[in-house]
Amino acid sequence: MLWLYILLGIALFVALVMFIPITLRASYKEEFWCAVYIGFVKLQLVPAKPKKEKKKKVKKQTPKTEQSKKPTEKKPSLIKKYGIEWLLNLIKKVAELAVSALQDFFSHILIKKFSLSISVAGDDAADTAIKYGKYCAVVYPAVGTIVRVVKCKGYGVDINPNFSEKAETEINFDFAARIFAFRLIGLAVKHGIKGLKLLAEVKNEL
Numbered sequence: 772m773l774w775l776y777i778l779l780g781i782a783l784f785v786a787l788v789m790f791i792p793i794t795l796r797a798s799y800k801e802e803f804w805c806a807v808y809i810g811f812v813k814l815q816l817v818p819a820k821p822k823k824e825k826k827k828k829v830k831k832q833t834p835k836t837e838q839s840k841k842p843t844e845k846k847p848s849l850i851k852k853y854g855i856e857w858l859l860n861l862i863k864k865v866a867e868l869a870v871s872a873l874q875d876f877f878s879h880i881l882i883k884k885f886s887l888s889i890s891v892a893g894d895d896a897a898d899t900a901i902k903y904g905k906y907c908a909v910v911y912p913a914v915g916t917i918v919r920v921v922k923c924k925g926y927g928v929d930i931n932p933n934f935s936e937k938a939e940t941e942i943n944f945d946f947a948a949r950i951f952a953f954r955l956i957g958l959a960v961k962h963g964i965k966g967l968k969l970l971a972e973v974k975n976e977l
Contacts, residue, residue: 789953794883799944809952864969872962877920879954884947885926887914892938902940903932921948 797805805817891906893899907930914928933940 789951789956791952792949793952793955794947794949797944797946799942861973868962868965868969871965872958874920875958875962876950878922879958880921880948880950882917882921882923882926882946882948884945885914885917885923886943886945887928888941888943889930890933890938890941891930892933892935892940896934899932899934903930906930 791810792808794808795805796808797803803817806813806815808814887910889906889910891899891903893902910928910930914926917923918926
């Protein structure tokens with residue numbers, strides 16, 4: 772019966788690992804901050820923690836002996852060898868694989884928090900109005916695209932012009948998105964196999 776308990780223990784451990792949430796958190800208020808949480812483990816990305824400087828070892832320079840170099844023959848380019856159609860077809864296959872992988876990846880992401888507030892200010896009222904229009908034309912469609920692609924619990928975007936004298940543009944941003952480990956593993960296996968098949972096809976053609 773001991774082997775059964777060992778198998779159950781391994782299965783339980785694997786299940787717990789597979790359901791570990793991976794959360795990306797980012798915020799901006801005068802400074803940008805970003806970190807990844809794997810379960811309860813925090814990996815801060817920005818700002819990066821300063822690394823300890825290592826003492827550099829001085830290497831003794833040794834006299835180099837001149838070696839006769841044989842002229843290397845240039846290999847014909849892939850385009851000349853296989854034609855432009857082969858290259859375009861390869862680019863198409865790689866692009867299709869990348870788009871498919873990204874679509875699957877984003878479809879499994881859950882945005883838990885998305886908050887963006889922008890106070891737009893310019894040199895004068897006219898400049899402020901122009902900048903406000905540009906910000907709205909870029910930000911609102913971009914956020915709309917993100918919300919359509921991924922699952923989103925709630926989001927808020929607020930862009931306002933600030934016509935006060937000596938005002939400066941201010942941006943406040945808070946973001947949190949989550950995906951489970953088993954989703955990432957599944958995506959890696961699924962699209963990794965497709966990538967290996969494509970690589971095998973290319974190697975066979977070369």
